[in-house]
Amino acid sequence: MKLLSKKVTCNSHGQDSSYFLGWQEYEKNPYDEVRNPRGIIQMGLAENQLCFDLLESWLAQNPDAVELKKNGESIFKELALFQDYHGLRAFKNALVEFMSEIRGNKVKFDSDNLVLTAGATSANETLMFCLADPGDAFLLPTPYYPGFDRDLKWRTGVEIVPIQCKSSNGFRITGSALEEAYQEAGRRNLKVKGVLVTNPSNPLGITLSLLELNLLVNFIAAKGIHLINDEIYSGLVFKSPGFMSIMEVLMNKKYMNTQVWNQIHIVYSLSKDLGIPGFRVGAIYSNNEMVVSAATKMSSFGLVSSQTQYLLSAMLSDKVFTKNYVSENRKRLKHRQQMLIRGLRNAGIGCLESNAGLFCWVDMRHLLSSNTFEAEMEIWKKIIYEVGLNISPGSSCHCAEPGWFRVCFANMSEETLNLAMQRIKIFAKSISNTIINGRDSNQYSNKNLRRKSLANWVFGLSFHDHKYER
The missing domain is CATH 3.90.1150.10 (Aspartate Aminotransferase, domain 1)
Structure with missing residues (x-):
């Protein structure tokens, strides 16, 4: 030992x-x-196994994407050779367009602000490395995904302080619960570096309300800390109220090019919306240039394979299919x-x-x-x-x-x-x-x-x- x-x-x-x-x-x-x-x-x-027939039908109708060909010509060598950690431009462009589509095209994303990672697990951990030091804390509303104890804490040394939500109000986030969690971190001599929320929530299966989203933005602005929005279930909202991305909230509040604009980050993945967790496709989206630069360098430890990017760029670019x-x-x-x-x-x-x-x-x-x-x-x-x-x-x-x-x-x-x-x-x-x-x-x-x-x-x-x- x-x-x-x-x-x-x-x-x-x-x-x-x-x-x-x-x-x-x-x-x-x-x-x-x-x-x-x-x-x-x-x-x-x-895991989402309900639409494999749609995915497999598309694959059958698009053999070039599966066989690593372009216009009938093999591009195997091109994909098999070294790719830098910035990712394939075609895939990043297709991915940000898909992210906009499932958000009702109410917001647009810039592919230059996107960092590819090996799934949302890698994305969340990478953000911890970028935003906090060992012994710092992030606040998470309860109940939360059990894997966060591994993803956020294990290798980073970051601590989690729970924001206690109760069944009496449907487990909604309140200002008093946020402040109490912040004070609890202080009592434990922990420096709070941010709040992480999953929207829609895992395990609750609910979308955050506009009231909650505004509350979170105002809270992190007042405290001078970060907000991570894990939006990996954003395409799985199947009845009202609909999904509102944190990016839409920022744009409605005209926070572009402000300090708060640089304090908010999004995690996304195709694992849930497309039901392909085995492909290990995740992403960080941030308007903070330093975070994007550092996360891009860190992504070399968990890249998405070139053949996966090529296949999915073709699939996501097919707007009729998506x-x-x-x-x-x-x-x-x-x-x-x-x-x-x-x-x-x-x-x-x-x-x-x-x-x-x-x-x-x-x-x-x-x-x-x-x-x-x-x-x-x-x-x-x-x-x-x-x-x-x-x-x-x-x-x-x-x-x-x-x-x-x-x-x-x-x-x-x-x-x-x-x-x-x-x-x-x-x-x-x-x-x-x-x-x-x-x-x-x-x-x-x-x-x-x-x-x-x-x-x-x-x-x-x-x-x-x-x-x-x-």
């Missing part, structure tokens, strides 16, 4: 979070309709979200009203044996091991209130989602009966027998025996 670095031996990665532990359990026993029908269904993965894709993707997401909400409602479970993203913020507080995070973990373990669903407990998202869970709906087939809803309905009914009848201690004489009985009941389901209740 003495021969290794402190980074290797520290425990700041966050891998022991229940968010990652749920993934590990799923990987040990993944559900498959034929090979493993009693396995765990993955509902902890915010317009149809964005529209159809939103329709399918809305339908799938409604399926999840309907299934949860049939199980007596509600969720936060949402309008975006790949997940719902699900309220299971009424199923807890007590209003504690220990009771939340107890429910979570039952759902994984007995019900066979991997969902993310609110505590892994740093939610201040026990009993909330993030449940994803776009990374599986409709048939699998139907089955998951049948499983959760049986589970919720069994828990509710236990609570109502007060039989938790004596319903079965043996805890393992109780677990086995519920599991057998749940896994007695099959696609052929049960239809989704509409």
Whole structure:
């Protein structure tokens, strides 16, 4: 151990979070309709698999892009040789145009202010390196994406101070919560360098309101700090209220060429909107020349491959395709979200009203044996091991209130989602009966027998025996 670095031996990665532990359990026993029908269904993965048919259709119709050709002539050698870390101009131009398109063309982006990165994970970490020193702090509204503990802190040494948002106002950001987080950082002798928000929110599935966006801009202007807007779900807003980019807010407030203009940065990725996380395409957009320059140099540690850039530049430049894709993707997401909400409602479970993203913020507080995070973990373990669903407990998202869970709906087939809803309905009914009848201690004489009985009941389901209740 003495021969290794402190980074290797520290425990700041966050891998022991229940968010990652749920993934590990799923990987040990993944559900498959034929090979493993009693396995765990993955509902902890915010992945968009709803429009692969559109992507594959485009690929079939555009063989030159796939085969690395231009006008029928191979450009393999050109792409295979060294590319500098500024990226292909054609791809950067296509990407900023796509970013404008999914924002309703209300704002325009300059490709010279865009830095390509290997996914949003790399983009967020790069911004931490650019904006903060080890021991400095960023404020994040809760609940937030569990991976931020890894992305923002692990290698940078930056600290996260939570902005505590509450269910009483739909987990909206307030001025008092912002100020309290700022003061808490001061009590911990941490220098606050900025605020990071995800809009639309992961895990809440909601867009930030104009009130919240103006509040954030005014706050960072008053404090003289940065604001990072992670907008990787910006193309996944499928019902009103619509999405408003922070760039639109700045332009409406006529902040161009002011100091605040240089304090605000956007993170974007094609992982969610196009559903291609394996391609590792992310980006930083900033009007701060020094940040763009430094981030561009740092991007050499996580470049997007030339063949990926070439393929996607052709795809995103096809305006007929992108317009149809964005529209159809939103329709399918809305339908799938409604399926999840309907299934949860049939199980007596509600969720936060949402309008975006790949997940719902699900309220299971009424199923807890007590209003504690220990009771939340107890429910979570039952759902994984007995019900066979991997969902993310609110505590892994740093939610201040026990009993909330993030449940994803776009990374599986409709048939699998139907089955998951049948499983959760049986589970919720069994828990509710236990609570109502007060039989938790004596319903079965043996805890393992109780677990086995519920599991057998749940896994007695099959696609052929049960239809989704509409």
